[in-house]
Amino acid sequence: MNKNIPQEIQRFDLSARIQHIIMFTTFLILSFTGWGLKYAYVEPSSAWINIWGGPRVAGIIHRVAGILMLLDFIYHQFYLLNLARKKDLRLTIIPMPKDVVDLVHNFMYFLGLRKERPYFGKFTYLQKFDYWAVYWGMFIIGTSGFFLAFPVTVSALFPTWSLAWAWDVLFIMHSDEALLAIVFILIIHFYNEHLRSEYFPMNWLWLTGKMPIEQFKHHHPAEFDYLYGKGSEKKK
């Protein structure tokens, strides 16, 4: 192994880690309080909401957490702009045609049709999906949530011809997409970052921001090769 290769590789800087902590804390609070309202008629929702201080307080907590999450998301856009300004932004999170190839290769690997896992880059297709899911969620759930939180004020924006369905659409968008987000996080994110045998009980990367180089080489071989591999003299 090349002597220039470090023992650990930095995946996320401090700012990104803090953004992630705010994101998942608000996400959990929103899920917990929102779930009680979505399934109000399924017991023990009343008892559950009472743990959060009753429907009135739970509603306030939900709104505050929602605004914090939106602010975190907006902050992230400035964070990206700042990275771009420092010419430190590689577009490794953008979905590419190779991701489709990776997906097919991964399923072939699962089924024993390929010996090796796909030649993943800095972010796998699932990680990209996870990342962009937040944008989708912010657009669908964040917008509708903002509208539902300030209905009287926001109603002025509605065109008259939309009134017969706009409110119901907002409500459906907010509640159904939140369920999608919860289900997605609960299954994909929990499996990959918590339950996977090599990480259990969790991938400590969320605190340290670093990944052991062996693990990195195993999970992101294309990125490893890009950084240290065959004749790559640290491009850029």
Add this chain to the structure above:
Amino acid sequence: MRTWLNALLSLLFTFLLITTAGAATDSATCLSCHGSMEGAVNVNKEKYEKSVHGSFDCVMCHAAPKGDQHQGMGGAAPDKAVREFAAAIAPKGLKDTLAAAACAGCHPDKVEEYKGSIHGQNVIVKKSADGPVCTNCHGVPHYIEKRPSTASKVYLFNVVESCGKCHEEKHITEKYRFSPLVMERYKESFHGRKLKLGHSGAPSCANCHGSHAIVSAKDPKSPVGSVEAKKKTCGACHPGATEKFVAAITHKPLHPIAHFTEIGLILLTVGTFIFIITHVLLDIFADIRDRLFRKGGDHHE
């Protein structure tokens, strides 16, 4: 002349005294039998005494109990308001209409409001037994409690159920062409959900539609009968409610656009769910396979 009048008055008074003394019909007398009888004639003494009318003698409402067993029992003849109200609600076909109308004796204002309501009109004018009288909403007359009590049928958190007794009944909704989804759509609205969770600020049916004087939501007199009325009614909790804002709550079936948005989003959720479950299960399968048969998998290529 004067002496004659005096004599007549005292005679009448004596007569009254004799009747009351002879009958001794206070609630204890009645409950000595009815407190232990079975079936519809039973009155639970404890619950009766706890109710708002618990200090009343039975004959104050049941002025003229029927049957030989009640001979000599009874109260003062009901006043005109009660008799008139009893005649008005006769189409309801109750066992003791006079007793059911006794509310008019002490609550004339509420009864007047009721008479003009769509419920009252249904019974009084249309002579139908479908419309509710006092006891249909307030519950068994012997056990009526004040509204803040959880036992009251018109307690904030019981109103939806009380209205639902008729407004969720298929033969009623069909006969009167109510939107069959009114109750369902209310229950799934933010108002309905919050009320279910115990939010004391959430409105039940009566908060927006009114109670004793209730009229059809299509009637301009209804608090939700016009956009202007809605602006005022909604504005009580949502200051500054606009024409566009009050469109949010209709209890109407979902508009096709909202309906298909919902279907689309459900498909998206189910699709994603199937994909990620498959993905995770195959991933677990491959992980176990590699550990068992490939000895460390592709860790050390």
